[in-house]
Amino acid sequence: MINNIMDNKQNKKIEKxxxxxxxxxxxxxxxxxxxxxxxxxxxxxxxxxxxxxxxxPPKRDIKAYNIRIKINRNKTENILSINCTQFTINxxxxxxxxxxxxxxxxxxxxxxxxxxxxxxxxxxSMIKALKNNLISFxxxxxSFTELKKSLEK
Numbered sequence: 839m840i841n842n843i844m845d846n847k848q849n850k851k852i853e854k855x856x857x858x859x860x861x862x863x864x865x866x867x868x869x870x871x872x873x874x875x876x877x878x879x880x881x882x883x884x885x886x887x888x889x890x891x892x893x894x895p896p897k898r899d900i901k902a903y904n905i906r907i908k909i910n911r912n913k914t915e916n917i918l919s920i921n922c923t924q925f926t927i928n929x930x931x932x933x934x935x936x937x938x939x940x941x942x943x944x945x946x947x948x949x950x951x952x953x954x955x956x957x958x959x960x961x962x963s964m965i966k967a968l969k970n971n972l973i974s975f976x977x978x979x980x981s982f983t984e985l986k987k988s989l990e991k
Contacts, residue, residue, distance in 0.1 A: 848952070852917065855951050856909055859918075862958050865907035872902045872927070874962050890931050899926050902933065903965045916945035918956060919979070922964045940968055943979040950982045963989055 863869055863876070868886060870878040877893075880886040906921040924939040944964050946956065954960070963985060967973045972988045973980050980988075 848948070851952050852911075852948060855955050856911070856918075859907065859909075859956050863905070863907065863961070865909055869905040869907075870902050870925075870933075871905060871961065871965060872900060874965065877902070887933065890927065890933060893931060895929050895931050896927060897929070899928050899936075901925070901939075901969065902927050903968065905961055905964075915947055916979070917948050917951055918946040920944045920961070920964060922961075922968055924968050940971075940975055942968060942973060942975060944982060944985055945979045946982045954982060960985075 859865055864879055867879045867881050868883075869876055870880075870886065870890075878886060878889045880889055902925045904921075904923045904925060906923075908919045908921070910917050910919065921941070921943050923941045925933045926936045926939060928934055942964075946954075960982070967980075967985055967988055972991070973985065
């Protein structure tokens with residue numbers, strides 16, 4: 839009985855943390871960040887390209903970061919995973935992969951999600967880690983705790 843009560847409390851905390859994600863970002867779409875700000879949200883690559891063409895072309899190539907969030911409510915190890923991909927927006931407003939563009943997946947365990955939640959500042963930290971090569975790109979994923987440690991160095 840006590841375990842059920844504890845599980846129920848934990849489940850409520852998890853749901854509260856997951857629901858708070860929707861307050862600042864839509865996890866069901868790709869979210870393109872430029873200079874730490876959300877520029878475009880789109881359901882498809884085609885829609886992303888079309889929305890990008892509505893902007894004034896940059897004078898030089900700029901880095902952009904596509905954030906894709908996956909919520910795994912049935913898992914305990916990686917209840918939340920965030921794919922962060924660096925792209926380049928060129929002068930023709932094309933989203934391209936340059937040789938220096940990178941990708942990494944960041945995961946949250948249930949404990950990490952309950953303890954830290956998920957905030958816009960976490961996305962900015964992921965972008966900073968990619969941009970400055972502060973994390974390993976050899977691993978298939980990085981835990982949120984590892985990300986925090988890499989930023990403290």
